[in-house]
Structures are given as structure tokens and as C-alpha cells.
Amino acid sequence: MSKKYIGSIPPIITPIDEKENVDEEALRQLVDRCIDTGQHGLFVAGSNGECLALTQKERDRAISIVLDQTNGRVPVMSGVMDASTRRVIDNIKALEQMGGTCAVITPVFYARHATQDETVRHFEEIARHTDMDLMIYNIPPFTGQTIKPKTIFRIAEIDNVVGYKDTTSSFIDFQSCVEHFKGTDFALLQGSTLLSAASMLIGADGFIPSMAPLFPEPFVKCYEYGRAGDIERTMKCHALIEEICGIFPLAKSQTASTKFAISRLGFLNKRVCQPTEPTTPEQEAAIIAAIETIEEKIAALD
Template sequence: MSKNIIGVIPPIITPVDEQERVDEKALRLLIDHCIENGIHGIFVAGSNGECLALTQQERDRAIKIALDQVGGRVPLIAGVMDASTPRVIENIKRFEDMGGEVAVVTPVFYARHATQDETVRHFEEISKATSAKLMIYNIPPFTGQLLKAETVFKIAKIDKVIGYKDTSGNFPDFLKCLRYFKGTDFLLHQGATNLALPSLLLGADGYIPSLAPLFPRPYIELYNAGIRGDIEQAKKWAYIVDETCKIYPMAKSQTASTKYAISKLGFLDKRVIRPTEPITAEEERNIDRKLDELKEYIA
């Protein structure tokens, strides 16, 4: 296997209409916008895509639309996370039926995790039951389990597991992974945008930033400088990326702030799925001021 899922791969938002159904036209336009502006891949039905707020039917529909619109132009990965191994297997099988190839899998959630080994078994059972390639997704605030580097090493030995997205913020463990997998084809993506600079300089294959569709140039320039080892240019672009990330806490919900900011592209709505706290007029004004400061970087 050669590495092809590399670079800037945003977890795209899922535009929805008044009935909280996927806005197909807006989603297709968003995907085209990303690809036309040089984004390296698409992550659909991730946390930022409100994958578990959507009904199962709409979640599957979002994935199917994304697969169709991407059309093989860039790699596409899809979130199949769920509350049990059988449920994840069902999600992946539907994804495979749509033509999907790479599924992103978290530990199960809404569960009291007893051991790290249960997540190893989770991946073992999924691998036996499906044909898709699998990426490990470590996001402890949402799953209740912080995967240790040593657990990632075990899971990586399972057939069909090809990579790891780390949104734990535990940089020492990510460094262990960078050292352990150096020189292999195993993919390592940083999910915490504030850690993209050191991660890329030290060998990460890419990162997964939510706001990249709105600010593609600085995010791509940071990636390019990071993999070149150009520290000064990487620092320059990391500063801009850090400034864009100040948008996240400007609303009570990061989903709401992200959706509002990306809605400024003009072809999708800011609407979030219930019961997420909607953005207020004052929060919108604060984001607008920040966007005005960064207007030269907006695609």
C-alpha cells in the first residue's frame, strides 16, 4: 500500500434544510469548493459533520452524496462510529455497498470502558466482518476512552487497519506513534489543529482541520511547509491557522460557530441539528469581525 490519504482532509460540515435533512445541493457545492481550492481529501460524517445527530437515513445519504460528488477526484474517508461493534459493522457494510473504501472507526461510546483491549477486539471483529480499510479515530471527549499509543500499536497490526487520526490532544503519545511508525505505510493524521505545526514537522502525514474549507490557502501552505521541513514558513502559516481557530469558541457550540463561519461562503445554511445551541446574533457579530480580519485568506 502506498500513502495516498495525506495532506489537509477537513471533516466537512453537513448542510441541512428546515427539516434537518441533508441539503444535497449545498453539500455538493461544498465538496466542489474544497476540491477546486486544493484540499487534498474529504472526511464525511465525522464529528464536525454532526454524524450522530443526523438520522441513520440522512447520515447514509450524506455519505452517498459525498461519494458521488467526489467521484474519485480526491480520497474520501467516512465516519462509521457507533455505540457497539455490530452497529459499526452494519454502518460499514452500507458504506461498502455505496462504493466506499476507507472507514473511520472510534472506540464504542455510551459505554463504561473497562479496558483498552475491548477496543482492540472491536477492531478485530470489524476487520473479520467487512472488507473496507479502517482508520483508528481517537477522540476521548466523545467516546469516554483515551486510546494509549500502545493500544494503537496493537490495533495497527490488525488486517485492513491503515492509519490513525488522533484528536486526543495527547502530544507525547502522538510522538510515540510518529517514532513507532516511521518508515512504514501506516498513516498518521493530527486531529488537533493546534498541534499541526509540530506534528507535520516531525513526520505526520496530514491533519484534519474543520475550517479548512473556508481558509484553504493557509491550511494547505502550513501542510506544504511542514512536510518540507521549512520551519519559518510553517511558523508563519501556523500563526494564521491559529488565528482562524479563535472562531471556534466564539459561540457556545463549536459546531454552530463552524457552520456559521463556513456559511459565509454563500451557498449553505448555518443551521445546526437539534438540540445543539444555535448561534446568537451577538456571536455572529463577533465572528464577522474576526472574519473581516482574516478576509484575505477566505476562499
């Protein structure tokens, strides 16, 4: 059994300049930071990366930079999400030209979803146009559709669909998927960070934590302890992860709070794409205080 997409795979932010173009040097440093601190893969051009706030040109540029800087050191999952099947296929063709090997796909959005069947057809048609690895991405607040477990099972029968990122926060549905895919090569990734520890303990293959670039150790250890079935140490990691997730609501926008927090690494800007509400000085002070407390607790983590 061989799975490519496992472990702590951060959905990296996209550093931008004052014109909302990709800050290439900062993005390259962020890639190196993730790899050097033990992350098992990268997810570029996801919702945390403001993929649909960027222009298509800059979105493609972000993906190209990440693929180039990674240079095969870890697997890269690239977001190709879009509003129609043809648009996704076009995004995948561009990704193929960049050397990408894994495309992350949601149901189409800005649409009135009629049935689960339309999402099955969406993946079937995409698969006819590429041999690339395809990853199912279930994020109902952004797409207007929750992909049900039985639909996941149907889509997984397509040869080049290799895994599933679940950001529904429905642990019951995720459990159903873990049971269904037990003993297979199909990768199950938890997209709701607060469910990372519990998901690992029931057999998940990894998770997608947006704060891992800033706090790598709790996430790497959560994966290692969870995979080993060490409940006590996994739950110690969960306690830290819970505090880390407490940073998100300290600003009006989770994107803004995440970007400001990660900007504390010192090599990238906190800037967010318009019209996202930026952090205020008061919010930033609260985030800095939270970071300092968390760092003290991480230092005591065994």
C-alpha cells in the first residue's frame, strides 16, 4: 500500500505585494520554511491561499513558484477549483504545463446544485482529460453543496482520484469514509483543523493545518503520535492545536488573522486581497500575545 498524500500538509497563504501580485521571494521562503520544519507536503492555491481573490494569472504564478521551489522534495497539491467543469479542465491543462501532479477539485460553485450526480459527472469528465492525480475537496460553505459519503465512494472509483480532503466538520461522515477506505491506497485528509487529532486516531492519513508554517511542531507530532496510536501524546498535541485555532477569530477575517500571524516569521507581509477586512492594531496585539503563550507551551511539548 502506497499513499503519496499523508501527514501535515499546510494550505499555504499567498504573500502578495501592494498591487496584489504574488511576492515571489516571500513565497519561496515560505515553501522552504514548511519543508525545513518537517511538513509532509504542501497545498497551494486553496481557500487559505486566497486562490479566487487572485487573478488567474497570479494564481497560476503562485502554483508555478511553489512547484519550482519545492522541486520534488515533498508532494504538492494544487487548487484548480472553478465555477464549471470546462474551467477546471482548463486550469488542469495549465497545471500540467507547470509540471504539477495533483489537482484539488471541489464541486462547481456559484451554481444552484440540483443533485449529487452532477458532481460525480464533474469528476468523470475531468478525469477523461487528464492522467493527473485528482483530490476531492469537500468544503460546503464555499460551494453550496455537501458531498455525501456515498458520493465520495462513487467518485473514488475513478482511476486517478487518489484522495479526499474533508472540510465539512462532520466527523460522523468522515468516520464513514475511514471505514469504507480502510486497507486501500485512497488518502483521507482532515481539513477541519480541530478534528485533526481525533481523525488521526481513527485512521486518517493526515490533515491540512493553515497555521503549521508558524507552529510546525504540534502538527508534525500530532501526525506521528496519531499514526502510532499514542492517545495521550496525540491529545496533548490537540490541546495545543485548539489554542492555535483560537487565533483565527481574533480578527474579523480568518484569512487576515492567519496572514498576520504567519507574517511574524519576518519574511512576508500581512497584506490580504481586497475587500477582505485587514487586522487592526488591537487585533494584532491580541494575536501576538496568543502566539507568545503558545510558543511557551510548545517549548514544553515532549
